[in-house]
Amino acid sequence: MSLHFNISEKNILIVDDNATNILLIEAILEEEGFANTFSATSAIDAYEVLDTTKIDAILMDIIMPEIDGLEATEAIKSNKRFSHIPIIMVTATDDDKLLKKSFELGAVDFVRKPVNQVELIARLNTILQSQEKDALIMQHSRFDAMEEMIGMLAHQWRQPLSIVHAIISTIQTQKELGILNDEELNTSLESIIKHTNDLSEMITTFREFFKSNNTPKLANANDAILESVSLLKEGLENESIALDLQLDELEPIFYIQNLLIQVLTNVIINAKEAHALHKVDKPSIIINSYKQGNKINILVEDNAGGIEEDLIGYIFEPYFSTKQEKNGKGLGLYLAKTILTHLMEIFLLLVKMEKVNF
Ligand SMILES: Nc1ncnc2c1ncn2[C@@H]1O[C@H](COP(=O)(O)OP(=O)(O)OP(=O)(O)O)[C@@H](O)[C@H]1O
Ligand SMILES: [Mg+2]
Structure with a gap:
């Protein structure tokens, strides 16, 4: 499946305690067309950005004072609102144990410092593409299921609708012929109310289901x-x-x-x-x-x-x-x-x- 998405619309968050590193990554991203980069010099700052901005991917430094990248990854992944955001670890460390741990905590990839432009962009693009693909497939499956249900609902609606239509036509004819009595009118109206209530209930059931x-x-x-x-x-x-x-x-x-x-x-x-x-x-x-x-x-x-x-x-x-x-x-x-x-x-x-x- 070929996917085209606009990288300039993707919001990338860089978390690093070193401002120079942030500037460096920002410059790389900007050069490649990522117009919306956000930065945080601590995990706490990162949570604040996440709270206010819809972030599409996070580049996370592993070693930071106070709350390190691993702890921050764990916190983000365990938060229902943010757990879907892919996290790429950015690290100078050669410690494979730390990397392994970050994968266990939910990071999807890593790049080493000093950051190589081609490597960073390739990884980021792969992740954003896969995210886009998943969203598209999910949308399609959802539409398939909904289409089936809506088709069926429409089919089931026809019968009560045509009954209501027939009742109204009969009332009209009886009225024109001057043979409409109150009792018949009441029975017809009650029947219309019952059928329209049924129609409305069908909608409620389906809406509850999807909501x-x-x-x-x-x-x-x-x-x-x-x-x-x-x-x-x-x-x-x-x-x-x-x-x-x-x-x-x-x-x-x-x-x-x-x-x-x-x-x-x-x-x-x-x-x-x-x-x-x-x-x-x-x-x-x-x-x-x-x-x-x-x-x-x-x-x-x-x-x-x-x-x-x-x-x-x-x-x-x-x-x-x-x-x-x-x-x-x-x-x-x-x-x-x-x-x-x-x-x-x-x-x-x-x-x-x-x-x-x-
Ligand atoms: N436990 C059961 N014992 C006996 N018959 C059952 C049982 N469960 C379902 N049925 C039969 O299957 C039919 C369909 O069940 P379904 O739950 O789809 O519809 P319903 O209960 O009639 O209406 P709704 O669930 O929409 O209020 C029921 O009308 C009933 O005849
Ligand atoms: Mg039932």
Whole structure:
């Protein structure tokens, strides 16, 4: 993929306690067309620049008094707002241990002092290009997912829209013919209100889905289970549904907690709704998490009778619901499946970039 980006728009931050070094690097960058360079002579100054400016890459000196480059790198990488910014270490040190440590802390590359112009620019360009590519791919994946959803939403909108259109046409005709009575008018208006409410609710569901805070982080998958359960606990207790959590000890993984919570709450709500429909003696929901190879499995099981076999093929379809009279939209499992399959591509990129800007 060939990428063209304007280096004069890239904001580069140079962190070095030695002002001469800063001037030298600034001169190199300027000569190569980088018009926006920022500098800081200490880590504290660097944090201030980061706070106020959208920085695209950082050139970080390793050895500095007080807070050194390693500590500063660690602090920047552990801050959600800045962790996506690539850091290139600039160092006079021959100490490989220090370099190794800086990579462990999240630096992406290094250049040695005295800085060689060709080397510095080549490394900086490579990093900025890869950043640009990731952003582009992510944008495309996001558009694919959104396009599919919007297409489907548009398709689903047609039916209620044409119903509303037909009702209004009928009212118009009845009025023209002088046969419109109050009772019929009221029924028609109520029907219009119901259908337009449905349309508006569909939009809300989709907007919530895209709006939520989707930042991947290193966490335990059990945390998402506990969070979902705590959100729904009261409702389950009110219905006397026993909750049995069988959570194995799991290692932390990178994942988007909010999305997993959305999936789990949809599935648990379905179990709760199934219990409301089919009364059983001791209603329960069992949630079981365990590791299998490099996968984490999460099982949600209820004893409300299960799903009829001939319906199984349809339950992940958008707008398939057996609970229409209870206002079921048939979106819960569709969204859950979309999150777990389609959005995985985006997820992998986000993990790589350590950020997401939905
Ligand atoms: N635990 C369950 N027990 C029995 N049937 C289920 C269960 N979970 C899902 N289903 C069936 O799958 C259908 C689709 O579920 P889905 O969550 O997608 O939609 P919904 O619950 O009907 O509506 P929404 O989630 O949008 O409010 C349900 O209408 C129901 O028939
Ligand atoms: Mg549901």
